[in-house]
Amino acid sequence: MLGFRLSRSRERRRARAIRALFIIHGAERTPEGRSLQLLREWLSPAQHLQFTAKGYFEVIGGDTGRKYRIYAGASTNVCEVDEKGRPTRGLCFVPRGDLPVGDVMLSQKIALECCENRALEVARRFAPTGFMFGRSRLLG
Template identity: 45%
Template sequence: MRWPVKGRDQARLKLVSRLLRAMRAENAPEACGRRLLRDWLSAAQRAQFDADRCFDVTGSDSGKRYRICYGTAANIRELDRDGKEGTGWCFAPVGALVPGDVMLAQKIALETSEAAALALANRVPLIPRLTH
């Protein structure tokens, strides 16, 4: 038998329900992946990611700059000297990973083994990205 909830108890129940939903969302795989990614970003990269959902890295071999945008595929763009986006690249670890985990793997690969990462990558046509 369910007892009717009224007044202050109803308000408390709604508050607890919202709190539980927020806790579940905070512990969801995508949120955990985003937190791990942010922990590995420099302060400048973190600020860029928070503002634009992307961040720039420097390749370990060529010194070229790349922009990694939120996503799991075709989300890397090579930048020219003026910071303009050029060639698109697509590579990712094997498995069904959340965007934060994929982006962290891409960051580490480009910053430590750029040539090996690009040897496995596919070039993709530059498609203008949507901003949020």
């Protein structure tokens, strides 16, 4: 019998979709669900609306006043955006440890708002791709 193997990109998309379904359908008793609940509690009303509608929220850097967009995800999910709202530069920085996605996103929010320059020092840069624009509304 022939076996089929998903390509790496399809495997990643499938894993993200499974994770999204898990998160959307009430995993409040799990670390993922609790971390997302905590994140929602820390978001401003405007950020909460953005996150619910678009799957990302924006923060203003505490040191430079630049605007950043934090997408749903645990890595390569932060972009600096220009005055027209277009992602200009991707940033990858995460806290140490294997943390749930909500905790990672909350730590990124706090780092950018409170110690932006230090976060930028450790961040790896990448070019934002179409993938960043096409993310679905994973975590309402």
